[in-house]
Amino acid sequence: MDWLQHLATGFGVAFTAQNLLYCFIGCLLGTLIGVLPGIGPVATIAMLLPATYALPPVAALIMLAGIYYGAQYGGSTTAILVNLPGESSSVVTVIDGYQMARAGRAGPALAAAGIGSFFAGCAGTLILAAFAPPLAEMAIHFGPAEYFSLMVLGLIGAVVLASGSLLKAVGMIVLGLLLGVVGTDVNSGAVRFAFDVPELIDGIGFVAIAMGVFGYGEIIANLSRPEEEREVFSAKVQGLMPTREDFRRMTPAILRGTALGSVLGVLPGGGALLAAFAAYTVEKKTRLHPGEVPFGKGNIRGVASPESANNAGSQTSFIPLLTLGIPPNAVMALMVGAMTIHDIQPGPQVLTHNPELFWGLVASMWIGNLMLVVLNLPLIGIWIKLLSVPYRWLFPSIVLFCAIGVYTTNNNSFDVWMVGAFGLAGYVFHKLGMEPAPLLLGFILGPMMEEYLRRALLLSRGDWSVFVTRPLSAGLLAAAALLLVLVLLPAVKQTRQDAFTED
């Protein structure tokens, strides 16, 4: 029971007044912004990242993790009360959650989401604590060839499991990798694609990309839609407690959702979104009990299961990040950026060189989940008020926070020009149906991939076969190829399309 002892260390780190406070602030701010419709976790984290620069690394990561859960959770609240997914992983929660709210059962729906998320969070934390050390142990033996192949697998997995056109998603990855090349080449010292702009010598700031594409791009796209009829349940939400009947139905759904979410979260590109979709699909396949409300009409299982799954998934998606240093999705890519700012190189060495950071973060995840339940259910009235704030007041504020955030990253107005340029790019991507998440992943992984590719080929004296003659590397590449082939099979292609178009 080694890991229980580790967890105890972690709680020792997390349970300082300072770290508890940052965890609380993170959850609060995350929920606050996550509740706002149209702002997902990526934009929320990017926006709030500058607020953590001044903190010590452990506190900063704890706060960011809190922001992430808060944003996730706030999204569900929006989904249930406004019929608008606050972020993509609550898309399925909307279906039954909103119907419950319309039937006057918003309270139990919110409670089901809260309880499910909390349970899934606990399970996810335990899984992370149990599986991270052996994985990190294994990763230490990885050579550059294995790392390169692992990144290929990660990137391929990210697009295969995402929705939309596969070819375009691969294109977005490559575009991201290319953007990551801009700046000084660590090996030769040559400055690449900087056009003699001194600010580009250090490369393009990832905050500018994330905020521009996910923040500005989304706002412009939102504003171009005709104003939707937003029906907010500003009436008091009464009776939070689900009935005994509700509990009996949602308990197995929560268990199924948690199990599914934990597994899918670890997969590259999986994370919260896929977990929620899969969990809802599974619930829909189960038989309805006599007298149960059908799915799509306000079934509590349709809220509890995807919410548990997305929380479990967001928890376990930290595993590849913390053990291998490879972000499985866009949110984790942002976490890599945040860690780099604090001079922490994510990867297996975090666990050995920085155990208090690692276990402190794990423990604070659990604390963050607890805080969310405590915070959200009683404060629901405030979140509802926030939901009735008109969008025409919200979006100038969001633009302002992005602009201030990006300026203060380096105290340089060049980043403000960059975020504007990427805002334009983000809107173009939106118009042309190009998904931005793979771009961010590619951008973060680009420099690492180039480095490992170089080292691997240097060691093999330029022999490319090193990637297929080393068994582990060959296995990883084979897995990536298999994924691609599988997705291109007509039968799988069809189900993949169906899975992402939920009616």
Add this chain to the structure above:
Amino acid sequence: MRVKNQKDFLAGLLFMAVGLAFAWGATHYPIGRGAHMGPGYFPLVLGGLLAFIGALVVFKAAVIQTEGGNKVGPWAWRPLLCILGANFAFGILLAGLPGLGIPSLGLVAAIYALTFIASLASGPLRFKEVFVLASVLAAGSSLAFVELLQLQLPLWPAFVAG
């Protein structure tokens, strides 16, 4: 030739243009060889790959029929120009443009400019409402970012604060 999928067609062209630009740029750096890659190697390969992917996307978009032609639809010029304009106005007012001799006017002025320009994105200007919003944001930001978080932001114009 009739394009069968407008969105993909343009997306593919974009990929091709960016890929070719990067590949062309990469040839200006030493390429090296597999065992000793120069700084141009990785971008050259990736640029070529992106151009190739773009060509595939363009080809598919030109040949394979899609429902309704997947049209791009009208561009939302107003939100686009207002949001980006607000952002650039903010940057210029906050830090100034020394190259053009524009002085820094500070955070407060920048916030008012940003709020007013951004608000134009959603329709006709409601002056009073936007003024109140801008004032609240200016006061809140000064308190949160400058007082509490101690970020290095000039609050007032350089010639006033000295």
